[in-house]
Amino acid sequence: MILVKTEAGHQALKDRSVPLSPRQRSAFILFDGKRSVDDVLAAGMGIVREDIDQMVALGVLEQAAGSAAPSAESAAPVQGSSGRSKQQRYKDAYPIATQLTGGLGLKGFRLNLQVEAATGYDDLLALAPKIRAAVGAEKAAPLDKALND
Incomplete structure (x- = not known):
């Protein structure tokens, strides 16, 4: 359309x-x-x-x-198994990611800037492995949950 x-x-x-x-x-x-x-x-x-x-x-x-009017398939938001759209996942995960990277201090400054520059779910999902590596799997668990559930 x-x-x-x-x-x-x-x-x-x-x-x-x-x-x-x-x-x-x-x-x-x-x-x-x-x-x-x-x-x-x-x-x-x-x-x-x-x-x-x-x-x-x-x-x-x-x-x-x-x-042409949009087809029902193209008009539907992209959702995961939980029924949350990518936009909602981004909104849920972004504050967690900024808190995690902000807590790294100077060591995580560049990573924090990358998180702040993330404009959507896909950008944040691509940064998740770097965040996990920087803070550890245990601290990154809420971020993984927000992005994937």
């Missing part, structure tokens, strides 16, 4: 009259009528489908004329 900015969306871009998070705003700019929703999600802006649904609900995005 391809989305385009509405007139209200163009106005919101100029005067910031509609509250969008920085990630939503960055992704919002990519909706040019040429990129699909999947293209924007894959662009690495750290947004999820719920963010896009919110922008549609706010009236700043609409389906482009002639664009």
Whole structure:
């Protein structure tokens, strides 16, 4: 499905009259009528489908004329066995990861910066082995649980 900015969306871009998070705003700019929703999600802006649904609900995005509606499969959030989406797993794991790496002091400074730069679940999942190695498996258990359960 391809989305385009509405007139209200163009106005919101100029005067910031509609509250969008920085990630939503960055992704919002990519909706040019040429990129699909999947293209924007894959662009690495750290947004999820719920963010896009919110922008549609706010009236700043609409389906482009002639664009196919999303299939039920592509519209479903990516969930694990617990039913939590990747975004929810990220939200649960991020504070744990920052606490663990922040507690390392100067030794973990760079790792802490990497955690703070993580923009989504996949980024945090990629850092989990480094965090585990730095703090030990026992201390990293809550992080593993938040990422994987």
